[in-house]
Amino acid sequence: MRRAAVLTEYDEPLAVTEVDGVAPGTDGIVVETDACGICRSDWHAWKGHWPSVPTDGHILGHEPAGTVTAVGDEVENFAVGDEVGIPFNVACGGCHNCWSGDSHLCSDGLSLGFTDELPGAFASEFAIPRADFNAVHLPDGMTAVEMAGLGCRFATAFHGLAHKADVHAGDWLAVHGCGGIGLSAVNIGAALGANVVAVDLDEDALALAEQVGATETVVAGETDVPKAVADVTDGGADVSVDALGIAETCRNSIDCLAAKGQHVQVGMTTDDEAGEIALPVDEMVGAELEFVGVKGMPPSRYPELFRMIAGGKLTPADLVTSEVGLGDVSDRLASMDDYDTLGMEVVTSF
Structure with a gap:
């Protein structure tokens, strides 16, 4: 048996209870969970924004790190006692996208904690x-808490800015929304040499953004955001990130760009948008703007991230503001309704 926080009804407290244990498949491992981040994607699933996530005792949690406790017969690279992290896009390893280096877009992939076939890591153990x-x-030297802080948020922001967008030294990068993924984008953009403008309603979030690399801040509720960003950047941002996923931040991100700028979408929409946001297509065509979508990062590229952390260029640990227990997850998810969280919160007691 193992202890887990299970989803029985959308937008209701998770049930913390004993559930059946797990065993590794022939090519899999079982991991004792040492830490697991609480992400806004978990909130989306918990709220019912993604009805494909089951409510029959399913386990959320997709930003884990832990210690291997069991290994399948065919596993070659891991042994009991190894400390590991698990990117949330779990791939088949054999399709075209996997072979071409884009395993996070695997055509037969599973999303840890979001698909019925792969229960997540808000549990004392999980299988991969x-x-x-x-x-x-x-x-x-990397702790489980730091790895959980990388989770989907930091890794997704890194993939978006280091691999998908054209961020160069001296560019202006605007980040709209300074939750976990937005703060990650701030830290990464600064490490890549960009001048970062952080945008948020909350001044505590903006203060944390300044600590991790923002050179300018804009308080969203007090000004015309695109104009404020254009003023700060002397004409518009080269790259802009919507790290929240609501219509206002997406539109502000696009509207604040200079000609030939790139909009990077990492925030997922809520019920209000239901996956659809109206865009100024003619303006985007006229200014040759690009819209770039980002989903996770393939495990094969994690060494790049690890090297920048080891060299002190990236500091994901600075974004972890709270360590909580499994019984606190429901409360921390509910707090996201009103954006009442700061930085990243990580479960460390199971």
Whole structure:
């Protein structure tokens, strides 16, 4: 048996209870959970924004790190006692996208904690298939809490800015929404040499953004955001990130761009948008703007991230503001209704 926080009804407290234990498949591992981030994507699933997430005792949680406790017979790269992190896009390892280096877009992939076939890590243990392809070893000196802080938020922001967008030294980067993924984008953009403008309603979030690399801040509720960003950047941002996913931040992100700028979408929409946001298409065509979508990051590219952390260029640990217990997850998810969280919160007691 293992202890888990299970989803029985959308927008209702998770039930913290004993559930059946797990065993590794022949190509999989079982991991004792040492830490698991609480992400806004968990909130989306808990709220019922993604009805494909089941409510029959399903386990959320997709930003885990822990210690291997069991290994399948076919696993070659992991052993009992290894400390590991698990990117949330769990891939098949054999499709075209996997072979081309885009395993996070696997055509037969599963999303940890979001699909019925792969319960998540708001539990004392969890199982991962095809471990040699999907798990990563924690580098020397990296703690489970720090790895959980990387989770989907930091890794997704890194993939978006380091691999998908054209962020160069001296560019202006605007980040709309300074929750976990927005603060990650601030930290990463600064490490890549950009001048970062952080935008948020909350001044505490903006203060944290300044601590992790923002050179300018804009209080969203007090000004015309696109104009304020254009004033700060002397004409508009080169790259802009919507880290929230509501219509206002998406539109502000696009409207604050200079000609030939890039909009990076990492925030997922809520019930209000239901996946659809109206865009100024003619303006985007006229200014040759680009719309870039980002979903996670393939495990094969994690060493780039680890090297920047080891070199002190990236500091994801600075974004972890609270460590909580499994019984606190429901309360912390509910607090996201009103954006009443700061930085990243991580479960460390199971």
